[in-house]
Amino acid sequence: xxxxxxxxxxxxxxxxxxxxxxxxxxxxxxxxxxxxxxxxxxxxxxxxxxxxxxxxxxxxxxxxxxxxxxxxxxxxxxxxxxxxxxxxxxxxxxxxxxxxxxxxxxxxxxxxxxxxxxxxxxxxxxxxxxxxxxxxxxxxxxxxxxxxxxxxxxxxxxxxxxxxxxxxxxxxxxxxxxxxxxxxxxxxxxxxxxxxxxxxxxxxxxxxxxxxxxxxxxxxxxx
Amino acid sequence: xxxxxxxxxxxxxxxxxxxxxxxxxxxxxxxxxxxxxxxxxxxxxxxxxxxxxxxxxxxxxxxxxxxxxxxxxxxxxxxxxxxxxxxxxxxxxxxxxxxxxxxxxxxxxxxxxxxxxxxxxxxxxxxx
Numbered sequence: 601x602x603x604x605x606x607x608x609x610x611x612x613x614x615x616x617x618x619x620x621x622x623x624x625x626x627x628x629x630x631x632x633x634x635x636x637x638x639x640x641x642x643x644x645x646x647x648x649x650x651x652x653x654x655x656x657x658x659x660x661x662x663x664x665x666x667x668x669x670x671x672x673x674x675x676x677x678x679x680x681x682x683x684x685x686x687x688x689x690x691x692x693x694x695x696x697x698x699x700x701x702x703x704x705x706x707x708x709x710x711x712x713x714x715x716x717x718x719x720x721x722x723x724x725x726x727x728x729x730x731x732x733x734x735x736x737x738x739x740x741x742x743x744x745x746x747x748x749x750x751x752x753x754x755x756x757x758x759x760x761x762x763x764x765x766x767x768x769x770x771x772x773x774x775x776x777x778x779x780x781x782x783x784x785x786x787x788x789x790x791x792x793x794x795x796x797x798x799x800x801x802x803x804x805x806x807x808x809x810x811x812x813x814x815x816x817x818x819x820x821x822x823x
Numbered sequence: 824x825x826x827x828x829x830x831x832x833x834x835x836x837x838x839x840x841x842x843x844x845x846x847x848x849x850x851x852x853x854x855x856x857x858x859x860x861x862x863x864x865x866x867x868x869x870x871x872x873x874x875x876x877x878x879x880x881x882x883x884x885x886x887x888x889x890x891x892x893x894x895x896x897x898x899x900x901x902x903x904x905x906x907x908x909x910x911x912x913x914x915x916x917x918x919x920x921x922x923x924x925x926x927x928x929x930x931x932x933x934x935x936x937x938x939x940x941x942x943x944x945x946x947x948x949x950x951x
C-alpha cells in the first residue's frame with residue numbers, strides 16, 4: 601500500500617500562513633493504515649498546530665474531518681455542504697488524494713500535510729519499507745521476486761555494478777546488494793537462465809500520468 | 824420497569840444530525856433492499872470466506888445503517904463498537920458491490936463509518 605509521512609510542522613505552518621479558517625482532512629485508506637493521515641493523526645496535527653500557532657501568536661480556526669478515501673469522488677462529496685466555510689484545506693492524504701481534493705474543490709487552496717513516500721510493506725508497527733516504485737513494467741518474474749528498480753540503489757536492470765562490496769551496496773554497508781540477492785534466489789530455484797535472457801529495454805513512462813483500464817473493462821470505455 | 828436505554832459516551836444529537844443529512848436516501852435504501860442476496864457474489868470478501876452470510880453486503884448494510892435508523896440514532900458506545908467491527912473488519916469499501924435495485928451499499932457503509940468516526944470509534948491500526 602501507499603506509505604507516507606507527515607511533513608515538518610514548520611513547512612505545514614508556512615503553507616497555511618495567511619489563511620484563517622483551516623480544515624484538516626484525513627483519509628481512511630492507506631495513510632490511515634501507515635499511521636500518517638488517519639483520524640487519529642488529524643486530531644494530533646490539529647492539537648500540535650494549535651500549540652505552535654498559539655506560541656507564534658497567530659491563532660487560527662482549525663477543524664478536522666476524516667473521510668473514507670480522498671482518491672474517490674464519492675467520498676469527497678461529504679465535504680460539499682461545509683467546504684466553503686474554510687479558507688484552505690490541509691489534506692493528510694497521499695499525493696493522489698490531495699490532487700483529487702484540489703480538483704473537486706477548485707475554489708479552495710489545498711495543501712498537502714504529508715510526503716507520499718512509496719508503495720511498501722509493513723515491517724513492524726509504524727515501520728514500513730519500500731518495495732515498489734510503480735515503474736509500470738514489472739520484472740519480478742525474472743528477477744526472483746526481488747525488484748531491481750526499488751532495491752538496487754542505482755536501479756540497475758542488467759546485473760550488479762562494480763561497487764558490490766562484501767555482499768553489500770557501495771552506497772552503504774547496511775544495504776544488501778539487490779543483484780546478489782537476485783542471483784542467490786534464482787540459483788536456489790535453479791532459474792539462473794532467467795537473467796541470461798535478453799529483454800527489450802525498459803520504456804520509462806514516468807514523465808506522463810498513467811491511466812490503466814483493466815482488460816475486461818476496455819469495451820465499456822471503448823478502448 | 825424498562826428504563827430508557829443509556830447512550831452514555833455517544834453524542835446522539837450529532838449522530839442524528841448526520842443521519843438526517845442522508846435520511847431520504849437511507850430510508851429509500853432500507854425499503855428498497857429486497858433481501859435478494861444478488862449483491863453477495865459481487866463481494867470478494869464474501870466469496871473468499873466460504874460465502875459466510877455475515878460478509879454479504881446487504882447484511883453489512885442492514886446491520887449498520889439499519890440499526891442506526893431503527894434506533895433513530897439512539898445508540899450507545901457498545902452498539903458503535905459492534906458496528907465498527909462490521910463496517911471496517913468485514914468491508915474494505917472497494918465499492919464493487921452490485922445491487923440490482925440500485926441501493927448504493929458503499930455509500931451506506933460509509934455513512935455508518937462516518938457516524939462511528941464522529942463518536943471517536945474507528946480502527947486503531949497500531950493495536951490490531
